[in-house]
Amino acid sequence: MxxxxxxxxxxxxxxxxxxxxxxxxxxxxxxxxxxxAPYLVPSPGDTLDVLVGKWPYIWQHTWVTTYETVLGFVIAAVVGVLAAVAMVYSGTVEKTLYPILLFAQVIPKIAIAPLFVVWLGFGLGPKVLVAVLIAFFPVVISMVTGLKSVDTEMLELASTMGGGPLKTFVKIRFPASLPHLFSGLKVAVTLAVTGAVVGEFVGANEGLGFVILQANGNLDTPMLFAGLIVMSVVGVVLFVLLELAERFVLPWHVSRRGSAVTTTI
Incomplete structure (x- = not known):
């Protein structure tokens, strides 16, 4: 540096x-x-003691939540990008799919998470599915916005020079949409953490959601606060990793707004 x-x-x-x-x-x-009272809010020292003294236990559950988060985020990103491309290139798909996406977004995920447990059991599926549903919408909206924000004159120029839809997408539309896409991905990855933990609240025997729920039931507030802190750290780390990826993929974009307050690196 x-x-x-x-x-x-x-x-x-x-x-x-x-x-x-x-x-x-x-x-x-x-x-x-x-x-x-200490049973309501533990001291920073007590919380740190739990983090250090029970770190192997916490790390084991942190890894589970991180895996669920990353898997759900990747699925949401891939499906979201494909859905956005379909919506931009087909008015029929957009008119059909967009209202359904909006309807699905406003449904509280914690209200339907128990159904996923009934359908998919207590394994990995429900946690990943909740993470996907929560992270999916920001990816779709940001990608659609990015694909539609391309200068029409640039698209007309590509068309007059013989560029087909596929080549225009690869050379012009997709690169121009990347700044918007990364903005949506950074929002989505933090929401995916929340989604995974919500899924664990409903039914799980491992993960940070399970740790927090158990600590709450036992009035073990130091462990509860420790779980919340680690959950927040996981979200921050994933967010920073995406910013690093954005800096690598879009150096021109990051350098142009290097003094922006939303840049953490």
Whole structure:
């Protein structure tokens, strides 16, 4: 890392880091003074003790949730991109599929998750399916927006130069849609974490959702907070990995908005 990039990274991170330190300090003060009972909100020290002392147990369940999240996200990304392409290139498909997608999106996933358990059992299927359903919509919408945002003059120029639909898609439409697609993917991957955990809430014997549910039932708030923190870290790590992929695939786009507040790297 060069001096310039290190300074840029420091400039982007010192404010959220300071806010995080202030939050931890406030958390410590509130718990140390007894304003809130320990069984309601544990101290940062107690939460850290659980994270360190029971890390093998937590890591085992973290891996399960991460696997469910990544699998659900990949399926949502692939199917979402294919659905978006079909909707852009066919008005009939768009008019048929879009209302159904919108209807499916507004249904609370936690309300229908028990049905998935009944249909698919207590295995991997229900968790992945909930993750797919939650992550699918942002991918479709962002990809459709990206494909439709291509300059019409560019498409007309490609047509006059003999470019067929496939070549125009590969050379013009798809590359131009990538900034929009990555924006949707970064939203989708964080939602996929939530989807996997929601699926675990409904029926599971492993995963961070199971850990959080068990801790809540036992009033083990340090473990509950530890599970929530690890769940958040998983989402942040996956988000940053996508930003790295975006930087690699679209260096021109990232450099153009390198000072944007939504850039974490």
């Amino acid at each position: 060069t001096t310039g990039s290190a300074m840029d990274w420091l400039e982007r991170t010192w404010r959220p880091a300071l806010l995080l330190v202030a939050f931890l300090a406030l958390w410590q003060v509130v718990t140390a003074t007894g304003l809130i």
